[in-house]
Amino acid sequence: MNDTRQIYTAYERFWHWFQATIIGFLLFTGGVMHWPTLLGDRAFEVSVPLHKTFGLILIANALFGLLHHLVSGAIRHYLLGPPADYFSQAVAQARYYVSGIFRGAPHPFERNPQARLNPLQKLTYLIILNVLLPLQIGTGIAMMLVQGRSWADLPDWLDRGILTGAHLFGSWLFLVFVLLHVYLTTTGETVFGHLRAMLTGREHPSRTGVGATGTVSTITEEGP
């Protein structure tokens, strides 16, 4: 253990796995609600209140995460940096994923506790945290209010159909994101290297060097 260093704090790891569990439940219960005949009447009946409850928990956890990143300064991991530098770095990272990784080339960026995200991870999280998650939370809350009749009359352009469609669209994107996220956790030096780091919080310095890490998955696990 002496030759390892801390990448994720205990709270960040707890936050990640808790959020992952909630997203899994949301996708599952949402699927049951969207295809009610999938598991039958009882599953549908139970899924409706559960989905709402999990949604509220996710919102709370997201807010706690935001607060943590603001207070601890960890939000710096998500900032893209100067555009010129960022563009060239993103191209280098993309080239690694489409060719270098197959040849065993070194990773273009070293991961360390001060800079955990590679340029493509930063961009991904910029979209996830600023577009997709707000879309899901916003449409979810709006549907809850409409269904609970708190908003009796919606404007014409924002009827429940549009809310449902947008929420469903976001769900499909989240499902695709989860698939890619899980796959990219395997792009470390070993297949389970990144997974181990997210479980223990520690990583060997030599394994975080160039060519050994810096995959999208590592940062994805950190989450918002």
Next chain:
Amino acid sequence: MKFLFLLALTWGLEVLPSQGLHPAVRLLDAAGVAVHVTGEPLSPERTCGTCHDVVFIKAHNNHKRLVLGWADARNAVLTRSGELELDCLLCHLQAPDVFSRADTIEAGQLGWAATATLAHTGLVERSLVGWAWKGNRFSPSGEVPAEILGLGPPRDGHCGACHGRTVHAKEEVRPHFDRPGDTLSAASGAVFSGQQLRHGGYNLVGRETLTRPWDVHAERQVGCVACHLSPNNPARRLTKRTGEDANHLLFDPRGLTPGQYLLRPSHEFSLENPRSLRRCQDCHDPMLRHSWLPYKALHFSKLACETCHIPKSYHPARSEVDRTVLTNHFGSPRVELRGVQWDLRRSAVSPVEGFEPILIERADPDGQHRLHPNNLVTTWHWEGSQPAGEPSLDDLRKVYFDGQDFRRQVLDLFDRQGDGTLRVEELTLDTDQRRDWVQGELEGLGNRGLQLVGTVEARHVSHGVIGGSWALRSCLECHTENGRPGRAMRLTHVSSPLGRLELTNGLREKGEIVISEGEAWFEPRRLSPAMLGNGAWAWLDRYGVGLLGFALAAVAMHGGLRWTGHRRRRKGL
């Protein structure tokens, strides 16, 4: 002590007069003279008008228009004598003889119609010229004792005489489709009875398990007048005022005294009048029940109570009425029923399956559009331009009948089995030859511009209410791609008869007619895409599955290339 009290109470109830409080009545003729003296027909208006304000009642009575209009239609082609009066006895006599009354009207003896209603009382008997009064049933002062007439408020049987099947718990619900006045039952399958379905005279499929009553309100002694009430009845009036000037009042203490009401009782039982119709919410608060239902307010804003509480009609109802043909010389049209396997008119043991009402959106008095259960009835008729409208029943009789028998040409044209008789199913204009022949005959009688049209109308299903586990509770009844809200209802064969099918105004914007495998169906408009599970977003799902598949393929390819590269490096290639 408690036992003695209950005994006294029970005894007290038993000795209460069953005929109510109405005093003895002097029956008067149109001139205001006692009928047993003059022998003239009874005048309900003069008789009842002695104590009740008949002018007011006639001015506040939508039944008057309906009853008199029906009678006019029934004897339009017959010889008429006398005038038909509004018959108070029809609804207020304990045992009105509706059949004798109908026969008298059909015979054109309109003036005797009200007298015929008394046939069961023994006060009158048929005579050569009409009806004769039996003087020995009258008291020495010329009055009829109250117990003979049994006058009082209408009971379920009175309403059922015209509107549909209302059956006392001790009777057996039996199929009687040829009896007159089955309108509500025939149109919507309504049966108002507290009897359990398994005990009826129907050959209901799975009847041994049908332990529910025909209607839960009837079972619990809530009669017709509890909901279809006189707007100014102080005992039953709705406590909340609906007028714009006083809609803030939860209770209006101003009202008629019983005496004032009996003098001038309103008879406006219009379904459109919110003060004469007690709706579900006037007695029940759905928000206090249905604890299992999520988003109660949303569900109740989209669904009428009847949608879940009348999940099925176990009484067959009309699906088609074909007025282009006559099945007998009385002028009866060909009628097709839904919810029954064979023809109930020919076989009382025909298995009855009942039918599931179609859900159609309509505006409620509160302005909210909700789904309501309906039966769809297609009425085939000729539509002419000269004279405008439908050819008269008399013209149709001339086309099909020679006296009481079918014309020779009709037998030749319609008798497919060649047995010399015509069965109901043979009587349909399903070929060009039959349609053109009938059209030609009608044109020969002066009808011009004839077109054979089938109009589809929705008949609201509002009786046959049930609660508890018999009501719909399963979410999947609605929240599936083929859920109830979007489920179609069969209308007719497309070629039987050969005509143009069209929706009535109320239905046109609610859905469309679709043709499938030679049958016409009404398909309701798809509801909001926000409704879970209704398949409205199937197209988005297709894109989603495509995107997920693409991602999976990309992952598989990327992973495969990584694995291949790893193996090559290990081998030092």
